[in-house]
Amino acid sequence: MLSTACKDAIRAMIYIAKNNKDDFISISEIAKELNLSFYFLSKILQKLVKGELLKSYRGPNGGVKLAKSAEDIRLIDIIEITDGTKFFSECILGLEKCSDNNPCPIHYMWADKRGEIQKMFESTTLKDIVEDINKLQCIKL
Template identity: 45%
Template sequence: MLLSKSCIYGMRGALYLASSSNSKYISIKQISNDLDISPHFLTKIMQELTKAGLLESQKGPKGGVRLKKDGNEVALVEIVAAIDGMDLLTECALGLPGCGTAKPCPLHEQWADTRDEIRVMLEETTLTDLARKGKEGNLRITADGTFDWLPKDN
């Protein structure tokens, strides 16, 4: 797996927020229940996304998290950078320091091309793009496939 579980859950959580039809705060408990992610783990991930300026949070009974900006302004690469960092998109697949065109590793040529394709996809895909695709294709973001693309109202 190229992305950490934290990063994958961060994308799923942010996608959940982007699929909401309004900008109200949604509790982490509701998100964790709907996405079947540990609330403690999800809280830590959402804190990282808040620290990176992608989410904003509010405490209290009507609190929760929401996207800080519109989903069409949030590229997936921003979530990756906030949680996993950009090393995946810059470093050698074998972890060799100094790997590059001058002194490549055995995987350099294939990995450099693949890495660049992944980077472009992450830069060009927004949360709104994924939410729209999910709704139109009735695609899933939960293991059991029951997510209906609309967060439940509290």
């Protein structure tokens, strides 16, 4: 459902939010901690920088950090930048002409579930997740 790039992006953003301070976190540190390819992660995070969820800084002690408060970054924002929003509008059977006015046989029941998933991603912020991590016992990202 989510691309590998998107999953990695979410994991990285959670890691960054959890360790959010004034200084920058290096991409190589994140890649090591999350067991990801440095090169692949670099490109994903570049997208998030362009999407204004992250700020980056080059040179020694450089890295990335959140561009805004963790409570202002929703999961859907990360998904939109990495995967786009096709998933939340496309027909589950891949029919281009399918829409509310012109439904495929399973359009309505899918539109319902799809909408709930979208709401879930819209209503969850990085702050929520970090708080949950501190409350619950969660596995290492």
